[in-house]
Amino acid sequence: MEIELLVIPEWVITVNSRNQVLHHHAVAVDDSRIVDILPVSEAEKRYRPRQTVVLAQQALLPGLVNAHTHAAMALLKGLADDLPLMEWLQNHIWPAESRWADAQFVYDGSRLAIAEMIRSGTTCFNDMYFFPEQTAKAVQEAGIRACIGLIVIDFPTAWGTGPEDYLQKGLALHDQVADDPLLTTAFAPHAPYTVSDDPLKQVSHLACEMDMPIHMHVHETAFEVQQALAQHDAVPLARLDNLGLLDKHFLAVHMTQLTDEEIALLAEKGTHVIHCPESNLKLASGFCPVAKLLAAGVNVALGTDGNASNNDLDMLGEMRTAALIAKAVAHDASVVSAAQALRMATINGATALGLADTIGSLEIGKAADMIAVDLSALETQPLYDPVSQIVYCANRNQVTHTWVAGKALMTQRELTTLNITELLATAQAWQQKIGATS
Known part of the structure; x- marks a missing residue:
């Protein structure tokens, strides 16, 4: 044959x-x-x-499944290191994005990230960023597989004026890539502290109606939880549950602040957890209780987060870090074995994205x-x-x-669909432009 x-x-x-x-x-x-x-x-x-x-x-x-990325942020790698999350976001990353994050930035940054991921063994990534049509374009040109996040956030950005505008543009992109076998989409409300109730209810309704994932930062830091208690009289996870978001469609990213009762809730609802150990370490966000989540039957997948907070997209390194941290947090050397870490980086990520029948093993x-x-x-x-x-x-x-x-994107360390010389020149051009004003 x-x-x-x-x-x-x-x-x-x-x-x-x-x-x-x-x-x-x-x-x-x-x-x-x-x-x-x-x-x-x-x-x-x-x-x-x-x-x-x-x-x-x-x-x-x-191929490894990177279940949480901000690919375009490859152009902000190393821009504001060694800072706590909110200072890093509010005083450095958001101002830089406000100035630079246009369509060209997203396209160029996504291409750079995709090349790094291919060279690191990632064949599918789950992204969350503005101008997702540019990320999708970069994905299609490179031949990698991706789930493109349809960003939702309360405030205006260069990509949209507010939640309704973001959803309209996101749904248009969803329709545009519907026939591409390598591309899927997910709703991507940024975080509980940046998206209000009405848009979240709308996202929940659409996700159920369209059988699409919802990809969101949740319980990333103790400050986030404390702030939510003060503003909403409920922790973010409880608020999301009350709004009907916690189910098999929901991918909760980071989850460093969890009680045993909340872990039981996640297991009951079939919610997925995306663990980003190296980003959490670098931003001192806390420790996701991976061993407890797995023991409760929660599907836990791995992500790198973006280049600006990791600072690499290396899923092999993420597996090792995840396994080692889990043992220290649980005070048990037997938890999160090498085989389990590999599952978190492959089939568990595919499961979270609704792709387990297609990839992951x-x-x-x-x-x-x-x-x-x-x-x-x-x-x-x-x-x-x-x-x-x-x-x-x-x-x-x-x-x-x-x-x-079945298509070779890298052979003997040589990329086949992307030109490294061109990518390096693009990265250096952005370095000169951004570096001159930072």
Whole structure:
């Protein structure tokens, strides 16, 4: 049988329901999907691939799902480091965005971020930013997969005049990309402290009607919770529940301030939590109780947040940080194992985005969103368990290949759809422009 692609790695890390790691197996790809996973000897007899990629000493695994990003903020990387969240936002980031965040900024920043993500093994990202049509354009040109956030916020910006305008423009974009198999959309109200009740009710209604995710920062800091108690006589999570937002559509980002009762509520409602450990550490926002959430049955996925608060988009690093912090917070070295951290970075993110039937694991019938990680380096030898080695030892420079829907976006560390020389020139031009006024 003729097929497009046969990939023969040392290990196939499936992240299926049994967390199978297969040795000396091949993955057969045709028409953008995985058509077979079988021993190499059988694959060579059964298939006539137009291309064969042999990856000796490399692991093939599902592409990583970055469940919370602000891609365009790649152009603000390092602009205002080492500051607490509200000072960072109000005195530095929001003024910079007010001055610079136009359509060109978002397009250029998104392209830079997408290149970094492809080189780091991310094949799908969930974004939240202004001018989402520009992010979508960058996504389509690069060939990566993405969920584009339809931003909602109470105050005017360069992209819109207020909630009604944002929703109208967002719904137009949703219709525009509806036929693109690599693009989905989510409602993206910024945060409880920047979006009032009426727009949130409207978002809740639309999300249920259209079966779309809602992606929102929630309980990011203790200050946010205290401020909400003073203003609304309720913590943000309770307010959102009263407004009808907490259900299977809702992706609550950060969640560093949670009681046991709130964790039980999240589990009951089927709400997803997006954990951004490195951003939370850098902004001293607090610690998400990941082990408790997982034990309660809450789906926890991983995100990097934006370049301005991380400062990288490295999901391999995020997995390692998430696993280590969870152990320290829980005072239990057995929680959030390497296998669980990998699930948080793959199938759990796909589940949160409503894409678990398409991506997040290497299984027959799913899209061929795959990455290869070279484990032959001194830093990842000797090797007893490839999953542990990827989570605790490997770094993003060991990602050698990235495929989305069977199309190679990176081969042997070389990008195939983006030009690094052009991206570097764009980044330097923005550095000179923004740096001259900051």
